Amino acid sequence: MPELRRDPVTGRWVIIATDRQKRPNDFRVERATLIGREHCPFCPGHESFTPPEILAYRQNGSEPNTAGWDVRVVPNKFPALQVEGTLDRVGEGMFDRMNGIGAHEVIIETPEHDRSFAAMSEADIERVLWAYRERIVDLKRDFRLRYIVVFKNHGAAAGATLEHPHSQLIALPIVPGYAREEIEGARRHFASKDRCVFCDLARQDLVDRRRVIAENADIVAIAPYAPRFAFETWLLPKRHGARFEEAPRQEYENLARLLKSILQRMDRALEFPPYNMVVHSAPFNEDVGDVFHWHVEVMPKITRVAGFEWGTGFYINPTPPEEAAQVLRDVNL
C-alpha cells in the first residue's frame, strides 16, 4: 500500500510508493520509450495488456475490452495510489501519514498509435475531454477523495513512458500544494475585491491583447503575466466556472478547438516540443464556487528545470510572455 507522508517543515505531502513489486529496475522498464506498436499496451487488439477498462466510447457496439473503441479509460498498471482500503490518517509523533488511497487512471485518447493530440480532429479531442469529465463525475462520489488532477505528458522529455497518445487522471485524498496555492491566492483576491482573479485576468488581458495568443467564443489562451516556463500557456473559460466537470457542453467544444490550435502553434513555432498539460479545477467539498476558476495549463519543455529552480521554487524564464504570445499568435495555421 502506497503512503502519503507530510513533510513536517513545509507541510508538503508526498506519495511514497511502498509497493514491493516496484523496485528501481521496474521503473527503468517503465521509462523505456522504445515499445513499438507490436508491444504497445494501448493499441487496439492489445486490450488484454491493460487492466479491464473502466470506460470506453465505442461506435460499433463492440464488446468491452476488445478493439473498436475511440477512447478507452483503464486503471494505471503501475498506480501511484490504490483504490481499495481506508485512509487511516495517523500521527506518529510529529509526523503525519495516511494510506495512499486514490485512483490512477489512463485515458487512451485514440486507437491510432502515431496520432498526436495536436493532429487529432477537434471532435476527437472533445471526446477525450468528455472522458475526463465522465471519470471526474464518477470519482467525485467517493467521499474519501478531495481533488482530481488530469494531466498529459507528451514526449519522453516531459515524462511520457509510452508514445501512444494518452493522458492520466489522479484522484487524491488531499488537496495538493500547488492547487492549494492557487486556491488561496484566488481567495485573497476575492476577499479584497469581491471578484474572481481569473475573470479579472482574462478581462484585462483581452483589453490589453499583448499576452493573448488566440481566443474563441468561450475560451481565451494567454501567456500568463509571470510564467514559470518559456511559452507557458493558460486556457481560460471566459465565463466564470469553478469546476471543469460542470462546464457547459459548448465550452468543451471550444476548448478542444483552442487546444488544437495552441498545440499546432507550438509544434510549428517550437518544432514539436515535448509538453505537459494540466487541468486545474476546484477541489470537491470546498466552497470555492465564486473564488476559483477552472483552466488548462500547457507547459512546453524547452528550458530545463535545474538546481536553482529545485532549490528555490523560483523560476528563471528566458522568454518574456509578451514575446512568446506574439510568436504563437503569428503562426499561420
Ligand SMILES: [Zn+2]
Ligand atoms: Zn499504441
Ligand SMILES: [Zn+2]
Ligand atoms: Zn472567474
Ligand SMILES: [Zn+2]
Ligand atoms: Zn492553474
